[in-house]
Amino acid sequence: MSSPGTVQETQKTAQPVVIAVPRESAPGEQRVAIVPDIVQKIVKAGHEVRIEHDAGAAAYYPDDLYAAAGAKIVAGRAELLNGARIVLRVQPPTVADIDQLAEQTVVIGFMNPTGNLAAIARMRDRKITAFSLELVPRITRAQSMDALSSQATAGGYVAAILGAENCPKFLPMLTTAAGTIRPATALILGAGVAGLMAIATARRLGAIVEAYDVRRAAGEQVRSLGAKFLELEINAEGQGGYARELTAEEKVKEQEMVSAAVARADIIITTAAIPGRKAPVLITKETVARMRPGAVIIDMAAETGGNCELTQAGKTIREHGVMIIGPQNLPARIPFHSSQMYARNLHAFLSLLISKDGSLIGEFGDEILAASLLVHNGEVRYGPARDLLKGGNP
Ligand SMILES: NC(=O)c1ccc[n+]([C@@H]2O[C@H](COP(=O)([O-])OP(=O)(O)OC[C@H]3O[C@@H](n4cnc5c(N)ncnc54)[C@H](O)[C@@H]3O)[C@@H](O)[C@H]2O)c1
Numbered sequence: 306m307s308s309p310g311t312v313q314e315t316q317k318t319a320q321p322v323v324i325a326v327p328r329e330s331a332p333g334e335q336r337v338a339i340v341p342d343i344v345q346k347i348v349k350a351g352h353e354v355r356i357e358h359d360a361g362a363a364a365y366y367p368d369d370l371y372a373a374a375g376a377k378i379v380a381g382r383a384e385l386l387n388g389a390r391i392v393l394r395v396q397p398p399t400v401a402d403i404d405q406l407a408e409q410t411v412v413i414g415f416m417n418p419t420g421n422l423a424a425i426a427r428m429r430d431r432k433i434t435a436f437s438l439e440l441v442p443r444i445t446r447a448q449s450m451d452a453l454s455s456q457a458t459a460g461g462y463v464a465a466i467l468g469a470e471n472c473p474k475f476l477p478m479l480t481t482a483a484g485t486i487r488p489a490t491a492l493i494l495g496a497g498v499a500g501l502m503a504i505a506t507a508r509r510l511g512a513i514v515e516a517y518d519v520r521r522a523a524g525e526q527v528r529s530l531g532a533k534f535l536e537l538e539i540n541a542e543g544q545g546g547y548a549r550e551l552t553a554e555e556k557v558k559e560q561e562m563v564s565a566a567v568a569r570a571d572i573i574i575t576t577a578a579i580p581g582r583k584a585p586v587l588i589t590k591e592t593v594a595r596m597r598p599g600a601v602i603i604d605m606a607a608e609t610g611g612n613c614e615l616t617q618a619g620k621t622i623r624e625h626g627v628m629i630i631g632p633q634n635l636p637a638r639i640p641f642h643s644s645q646m647y648a649r650n651l652h653a654f655l656s657l658l659i660s661k662d663g664s665l666i667g668e669f670g671d672e673i674l675a676a677s678l679l680v681h682n683g684e685v686r687y688g689p690a691r692d693l694l695k696g697g698n699p
Contacts, residue, residue, distance in 0.1 A: 461502030477511025
């Protein structure tokens with residue numbers, strides 16, 4: 306088996322694998338699935354990379370950089386996909402995208418594996434093979450392929466910057482001729498990958514940072530970043546390092562405990578999530594009413610229901626002098642680096658799919674491939690998506 310991080314470099318490849326990268330079409334999506342550095346590596350390994358014209362333009366990777374790296378730039382989808390064995394994407398394909406693919410094309414990207422059911426059913430019916438990066442297991446060997454983490458890192462950074470931009474205060478302490486300015490306080494709820502990045506960024510900007518997570522194990526990581534960990538009474542470490550859902554009684558206790566910290570914060574960044582579930586409500590509307598005027602909430606869980614009861618996905622609202630921002634797709638706001646990290650994740654993933662002799666493998670027994678295989682040979686392989694489809698959906 307090849308080692309993660311490199312698509313095997315061979316002098317003689319079986320048959321060059323044609324890899325196609327379409328331009329993303331989802332509203333607001335600025336990222337691209339591959340960057341010129343990675344094109345160069347894949348082409349050097351003997352494969353062909355085709356890029357749809359302007360696919361990287363919004364992330365500041367112009368066509369000429371891809372061409373210089375050895376990619377073929379193509380104008381239309383038909384030419385892009387003709388003979389392509391692998392398609393690399395950021396956002397899940399739409400039904401219309403899927404209808405353009407030949408049977409047995411391998412599609413890799415975020416797939417929204419329990420939400421995008423119509424597209425999953427279409428991929429099943431059209432015998433597409435789809436790998437979902439959301440399903441890559443969080444084991445050590447898969448770290449270089451962990452696109453959820455790389456994009457959460459980007460998202461956490463942007464959230465902290467957005468908080469600073471909308472806060473009416475300086476973040477650092479200042480001693481000036483006009484007097485001393487007290488530092489702002491940032492509170493980060495949920496200290497997973499995105500939360501830790503938000504903590505680190507807010508600290509670098511000079512804020513006092515407090516953080517809370519239901520997994521007590523997060524405390525050490527929070528403290529190592531120079532932030533204060535709020536020691537609350539609940540510990541809800543679940544399976545695989547993720548949080549479990551709290552009981553009704555624990556939820557009430559948590560909201561009470563969190564509300565005191567929320568009331569003294571100027572910037573609140575919420576990232577709390579439970580895989581496959583609606584986001585837990587940590588900030589009720591009553592708590593918002595008790596917040597400092599001018600405080601800002603950046604609710605990173607907006608797309609899965611929000612950690613604040615008042616959040617509206619994709620909107621900024623104002624209540625009791627508090628600004629509540631429900632951003633969507635934060636990583637797309639720094640598309641240059643988000644795309645670079647994502648492309649590296651994909652390159653590492655490809656190293657499992659393309660064997661030493663340069664051919665595309667057909668058996669997906671490897672633990673990482675097996676776990677992330679969403680659709681193959683006319684079957685939905687991911688149990689939760691299969692169950693949802695059986696339950697009367699498309
Ligand atoms: N390769 C690896 O080993 C690897 C890679 C990435 C992440 N991880 C681990 O996976 C876990 C999840 O990371 P993630 O960033 O994807 O998490 P996530 O996006 O699923 O959730 C974000 C955070 O919200 C927290 N949370 C959930 N419910 C909460 C509540 N009611 N109140 C407060 N906080 C709540 C979770 O504990 C988590 O830290 C972490 O333990 C992380 O260290 C491991």
